[in-house]
Amino acid sequence: MHESCRECQRLNPDVDMTATADDFYASGSMLPLPATGGSCDSDERRTPSPPAESDADGMPPLFKCYNDKRRLCKRDCNLDSCLPKTTLYSSAGDLSAAPADIPGSPNYDDASDPARRERLRRRVTVFKVGGTFLGDDDACANALLELMRAKLEKPLSYIVRMRDLGRAR
Numbered sequence: 001m002h003e004s005c006r007e008c009q010r011l012n013p014d015v016d017m018t019a020t021a022d023d024f025y026a027s028g029s030m031l032p033l034p035a036t037g038g039s040c041d042s043d044e045r046r047t048p049s050p051p052a053e054s055d056a057d058g059m060p061p062l063f064k065c066y067n068d069k070r071r072l073c074k075r076d077c078n079l080d081s082c083l084p085k086t087t088l089y090s091s092a093g094d095l096s097a098a099p100a101d102i103p104g105s106p107n108y109d110d111a112s113d114p115a116r117r118e119r120l121r122r123r124v125t126v127f128k129v130g131g132t133f134l135g136d137d138d139a140c141a142n143a144l145l146e147l148m149r150a151k152l153e154k155p156l157s158y159i160v161r162m163r164d165l166g167r168a169r
Helices: 002-011 061-077 114-121 137-161
Strands: 016-020 023-027 126-129 132-135
Touching: 002 016, 002 061, 023 061, 126 137, 132 137
Parallel strands: none
Antiparallel strands: 016 023, 126 132
């Protein structure tokens, strides 16, 4: 998988990528590129992205990167993305060009279950990476509070029921 991600980075120099174990993270522009393709970065030290095997003209760099990563991992390692674990987050970006199979995309489509489709089309406000909540400040604070409540509920209820029987020395 490392070699596939390295090739993906070479194809998408304008997208920041990192990976931990089997998880992959990418951050980049969600603005569509001009139909001629190329780099959306004005930094002349970077070389323009070579064309991918698929037609990606006009696709925002972040989503082109995601498609390239999926294609390369399938080709090289026979690995597919675990779509239920995939999350699309943007604090204020336009997600209208997001792929339709990623939860958090306004285009998410699940014809088998309309209620699930509507739930997974909602904007993602918080997600967890390595035990840390990321996303909107208020949503992260609420998620951490709920986690702490859940972890402390049982031990605190036991402490509340404890009685001093005069045996402590």
